[in-house]
Amino acid sequence: MSTQTETHEFQAEARQLLRLMVHSIYSNKDIFLRELVSNASDALDKIRRAKLVDSGLRADVEDLHIRIEADPGQRTLTVRDNGIGMSRDDVVDLIGTVAKSGTAELLEQLRSAEDAEGSRELIGQFGVGFYATFMVADRVTLVTRRAGEDTGTRWESDGDGTYTVEPVQDAPQGTAVTVHLKPKDEEDSLFDYTAEWKIREIVKRYSDFIAWPIRMEVERRGDGGDGDGAGDGDGPQRELATLNSMKALWSRPRSEVAEEEYKEFYRHVSHDWNDPLETVSLRAEGAFEYEALLFLPSHAPLDLYTRDSRSGVQLYVKRVFIMDDCQELMPEYLRFVKGVVDAQDLSLNISRELLQQDRQIHLMRRRLVKKVLSTVKGMMTSDPDRYRTFWREFGAAVKEGLLSDTDNRRTLLDIASFASTHDPEQQTTLAAYVERMKEGQEEIYFMTGSSRSQIENSPHMEAFHAKGYEVLLLTDAVDEMWVEAVADYDGKRLQSIAKGQVDLDDAAAEENEKQEDDQRREEFAPLLSWLGESLGEQVKEVRLSTRLTSSAACLVNDAHDMTPAMERMYRAMGHAAPSAKRILEINPDHRLVTGLREAHRKEPSGAALTETAELLYGTALLAEGGALDDPARFARLVSERLAGTL
Template sequence: MKQTKQFQAESKRLLDLMVNSIYTHKEIFLRELISNASDAIDKIYYAALSDDTVSFNQDDYYITITPDKESRTLKISDTGIGMTRQELEDNLGIIARSGSFAFKNENKLKDGYDIIGQFGVGFYSAFMVSDTVTVVSKALGSSEAYRWESSGADSYTIESCNKASVGTDIILKIRGNSADENYDEYLDEYRLKSIIKKYSDFIRYPIKMNFTKSRLKDGSESEYEEYKEEQTVNSMVPIWKKNKSELTDEDYDNFYSEKHFGFDKPIKHIHINAEGTVSYKSILFIPEKMPYDFYTREYEKGLELYSNGVLIMHRCPELLPDYFSFVKGIVDSEDLSLNISREMLQHDRQLNLIAKNIKNKIKNELEETLKNDRELYEEFYKSFGLQLKYGVYSDFGSNKEFLQSLLMFYSSKEKKMVTLDEYISRMPEEQKYIYYAAGESVERIEKMPQTELLLDKGYEILFFTDDVDEFAIKMITTYKDKEFKSVSSGDLGINREEGEDSSDAENAENKELFDFMKEMLSGRVTSVKASKILKNHPVCLSTEG
């Protein structure tokens, strides 16, 4: 029995976005559907690892692309795990069960390049090129198959159907050409091949297509006939097993997108081929933007872990320290057992050596970026500087020595972000401390009366605008033998000129007034006295330290 169901509100908005698309990168719909197909095959592989009743013969798993110009359909088929009726409704009727629409608005997304591939909405990119999308799926272990269909309006239909084998077919009814768009290209065999090679060449399952070719007819010397020949389009050679000299920045960017590491472009990639005590290959990516769910429970830290090209773990958190948890990528080592468990990984010596090496590689890459491409590093720091500061503060400051050279703070003198090394290099000889001021914003801090004397003396002040800043600095305590000192401290360690400081006399002269003020502010202040640091403001608060 066919049922018609309504999309949820966010799904309707996103479908409208896709159906009425003005995006310039419509071709990426194919990458998204192929990646989903690859994921579906991966799920059978995962199931085989833990379920003896599920077998995984890699030759049985592949993706097929079938264009049909006459019917204007494009079919993407996989031999993956398939979907039950409930999974079809959950996966295709609801968009990622989260605030994707709010995220899209907050980030003022310019085109589909910024949203497709995030939050599980890649499937919906099919509507950029299709009038109707049909999904026929049979789940592993199920005797039933189901057909899901939508024309991208408010609703979709779902019904039982026949399908002989486990897996999923996605059939797109390709739109007719318009004055602005040539949709015929998505039915052309060689155009489809070029898109697959561009975006999905490293998918580790065969992507098969039948290509039209011609040959001489039997017994003829001049008459040709057309025939179909199946080819595997993608190389399936993992990118991390290729030489760096063979790869371009675009290859790395495409791999990043194909693996759904993010839909931003990574600002840096690190390609490691390590041999020695432990041998491994790795490709790491430093993202441009923080994932929308980075500070939620749903965020999965870790790198994909392979043993000689075979996936062991989708996310291995032991490979990354928390302060570098934004890094994405893969690690492949022949030295790891395929049968290793998550519990064993935590105590595996080889894995610990790999993790230590990766940690150092990431830091070195960030330091190189700071040194050679300051603007790019500052962009990175806007997204992930907070995480580095949490890293300094956490674990009782055990990582402070490792991370402190990467920290940046806004400078009163430079009017921009500076490192601690840069601050130290400009300190006058008589300056005893690294001074900082904490507040809600740069603008608020600049108006603080406690900064007057220091600025008047030409001393630089670091502005702390994140809640974690003071906690992190208290963990560091000193940097290159210079102690940190808050501008709110009662003693700023400034040698004032003779006669300039008359606060002791003023304290004695106004003792009754100050005692009265202290009594009126009982419980809020420990003392009231003449200030050594004020110039133009009448009063300020300070700490005893």
């Protein structure tokens, strides 16, 4: 190990975050102390857990605590813990690098944020923790030693893009962060972070529920006291006081907890600076007992859809912290839910492997999921605006449950909302769609696509627009998959308007339409047969369309075929997905099609006719956003045809 001081550069993303902090994009600077106390609390949880798992670990866990030390003369504030500590590599990896998904996206959004409020919300979604110290500090020093190791590490930086690291031989177990505060100004006269009253206020507001004692040497109140320190008789008497109540919020009745306390606890467990959207509490008694305090965030985290996103809730057993992200208690599609579950009957030494097999965990998970989903369902009627916020932020993730959680599929369908042709401004539920269905309508019509505008302008929509049928517009990637797994809702079959045959005629007109269709099929039979042969490499069939009113042609999937979008998704995931030929439907009333029929009747073959068939197929493919096999040839054919009209 090197014994010399080393200078390193922060990772590029870390430098940018530091620059944002130094220039104080967040108005409430008090939260830097909350972040330091929260980190210290996590370190104490981890050392107790590590000692439970490994009784031979060289670590002192007799008096785990957090201590705050203020020095007004030197303008420093130190937050010290005797928790798990960090190794040298931990320090470089955790502080010198922001290894969090979504960092680049966050920074880009911050640069384009128009105001301080917008920046505050974005930073809140990210939760930058330790970096918050640079809002109030000229320099930050960290001294740490990992439990079980002999040598500690000192880290120091002024936030200018570099930091130093050096070994320390006599560092105590745990971590001490010393914030060298910026010089006083008019603002600091009201917010002096070395003042006892200010530190008490911040701890009470943000960290009262922390399970570990937060201690500080304070001026003794009155003549007595139970402190263990005193002055020299001439100056004020001093004592070591505990600043927080250490009462677990999840064990207290909701009527006894202020809403602000819940908000601060949410920020502690989620590292999100924003308020939660909803608080969910649950207490189970009987065969096995547990308490849960869960939160629905108000913003989706930036890493919600990345592979390495953190998911799961904190697990405690009899108030003892067990693990941070217990994925066994919350399904993947509810990975955004944050909070704590405290079980009474589990072993303190339970491992992730045992959790996967534990019957109590499975039963707890089932009830927690039902509670979360029922809370969302309740919001739909009690607070529609909050429900709409929830669905806007997390709807795409929740719909993943339609594939994986068959037990709760009906509830998930009830709480889901979708864009629809009924109202361009508001989404609709399936229940509301069914209420509006036309008399005799038996299917819930939908179409998937990359955007609302793409779907609404699709040729497949023409007949539905013309006859006033409502269509759900599904634009999330997961929509391509769940519609294949869900057959119906309330007995009404889900039907893609881009698959199979479409029949929108009522019973009275059905007989007349059938006669007309038979006649048209006979008239167009030679053209359909020829197009099928000419485009045999691209399509499996050519037929007359009942869904087109203004477009010449469209491409349709067979009822049970995989859509092109689904094929692309499978290939992107590395799975084999054979391409299925599709059906070309042509509009017998379109003048291009009637003209093509006449040209084919007069001359059943020829290069010009074949090229027209290519153009017909190519325009149908482009109309749905597909990619041409040979775009250069298509462009040449179009150019030549356009030149011929001049």
